[in-house]
Amino acid sequence: MKQNVSYKDSKTLLNKGTGFLSGYTHSLNPYTGCSFGCSYCYVRQMPVSLFRHEEWGDWVDIKKNAASLLAKELHKAKTKGKVTIFMSSSTDPYQPIEYREKITRSLLEVMVEDPPDFLLVQTRSPLICRDIDLLQRLHNHVRVSMTIETDIETIRKQFTPQAPPIQARLQAVEKLVAAGIPTQVAIAPVLPSSECFPYKLQHIVNRICIDDYFMGDGNAGKRTEKIGIKEKYSELGLEEWYTPQAYQKVYTRFLEVFPKNQIYISQSGFEP
Template identity: 40%
Template sequence: MKYEAKKDRRSSLLFKETRAKTDIYTVEARSLLNKATGFMAAYDFTLNPYRGCQYGCSYCYAAAFSPDSQKRQDWGNWVAIKTNAADLLDRELTKWQKKYDTPPRIYMSSVTDPYQPIEKQQELTKQLLKVMLIYQPILVIQTRSPMIVRDLDLLQQFEYLRINLSIPTGSEIVRKDFEPRSPSVKARLQTINKLRYSIASNHQNKIYFSVTITPLLPTLIADRDKFFSQLMGIDRIVLQDFHPTHKNSLIASTPHQAIALKQKYAWWYDDVAESYHDFKQNLENHLIAWSSPTEILEGKAGFAYD
C-alpha cells in the first residue's frame, strides 16, 4: 500500500509570504529521515516536517541548526515547509521495509515543533502520520502544542508510540518570560491528560506519555504543589538542566536576553544545582505520597521510547 501525494518539482524556494510576523517559505527536501546521532542515538532517524519554529523559545538549542547566521538571529520569525515531505517519507520507509524486518525508531521532532501554528493550515504533520501508519514505526512525538489532539484518530492507531509534551515550568509567569509565544501551562497540562485518557495501551499497542520538563525552568514555590499534582499518573517525567551560559550554549537567545532572564530569577539560578535537586526531591516525594507509578528519568535516558 502506497501513500499518494501530489508531486511538485519546482524550484527549492517556491514562495515567501508573511503571516503574523512569520516569514513562510516552502522548500523541497532531499531527505526526510535523518540519521539520529548524539543525544538521539537511541533512534534510527529524526524527522522534522519543518525548518524553523514559530514558538522561538528563548533557550532553544535548535536555532544553532539554522541555515545561516541571519536566520539564527531571527529564530522564531521564519518557517520553511517541506512540501515533498509525505511523498519522500513514503519512499524512504519503503526502502527501509525492503531492507529490514524490524520497524525503524523515529523521533519527531528534534529541531522544530511538528505542531507549531503553521501546521493548522498546512497539515503536514498530519500527512506524515498517515504515511507512518502504513509502516508502523516506533515513533516518539515531541511537542508543546495542544494541536496534537486534532490527530487523536490517527495517534490511537499506532502500535508503538510515545508522546512527549514539553512543559518546562509549572508557573505561567515564568513561561511568559522564557517562551512567550508558546501555549499556556494550563493548556499543555490539559492536553497531556486529554491524550492519556483518550488513548490507552492495550494488548495490541504500546502507547505512552511523558512530560518533559526540559530544560528545567524555575517554578514558583506557590505553584509547585499544584503542578506536581497535575503530573500524577503520567507514565514518565523527564528532567534536564537548563542550558549553562558558557560555551555559547544559549545560542538561540541573545546574550542580553539570557542574562536578563537569569538575573530576574536569581533566587533559582544563583545555585541552580541546589534548585534542581530541591525540585526533583519534592517531585519524588509527591509521587510517593500519591502512590503514582510515574517514573522520573533525567537527560538523554528520558527521551528514549522505552
C-alpha cells in the same frame, strides 16, 4: 507578528540519529524553523538558524513533499533493519502553521500505513489532540512527549511568550492519556516552578522526564549560554535556577509524589 513562510521541496526527510538522539535510528522534522521561537531554544545556535540571517521564530519553511518523501524513505529504511524516529529535533511538529498545512498529520498517515518500530512525538502544542485518531492506530509504537517546563504561567510568558499556555498543555495531556496514548511530560528545560508542580501532574500522567540546559542542549550548556539565557535569569533574579544542580530541586520534589521508576533524567527519558 509577521512571519516569513516558504514552501520548499526537501531532498531528504529522515536524518540519522546522532548525539543526544543516538538512541534513535532517525530524526524527522516536518518543518524547518519554528514560530514558537522559545528564548532558550538551542537550535538558535545551530547552522539552520545561524546561516539564515533572520530571527529565530520569524520564519518557517514548509516541506511540501514531506509525505511522499517519507513513504519512500521509511520503506527503504525498514528493509535495512529496525527504525526508530524522533519527531522533532529542531522544530515543533505542531506549531501554528500545522493548523493549516497539516504536514505532520500527513506524516502520521504514512506511518500508520507503514509503522516504524517506535515514534516519539515531541511537542508543546495542544494541537496534537487533533491527531488522536492516528496516534491510537500506532498503538504502543508511539509515545507523545509534551513539554511543560514550569507550572507558573508568568514564568512561561517570560521565556516562551509565543508558546501555548500551561493549562492548555495540561488539558492536552489529560486527553491523550484518556485516549490510551502513551504519554509523558517533559520538564525540559527545567524552568523555575512551584512546589505544587508534581501534584498538578500526579493524577494525569505516569511518566516524567526532567532535563536542563547543561544535559540537554547538545553541548553541555554552551549553546544556551551563547544565546544569553544566563543573563535573562540574572535580570529576573532567578540565578539559583541557572546551575547544573537546579534540576535536582525539581527531581526531589517529584520523588515525593511519583515513584522513582516513573521519573527519568535527560536522555534516558527520550529513549525509544
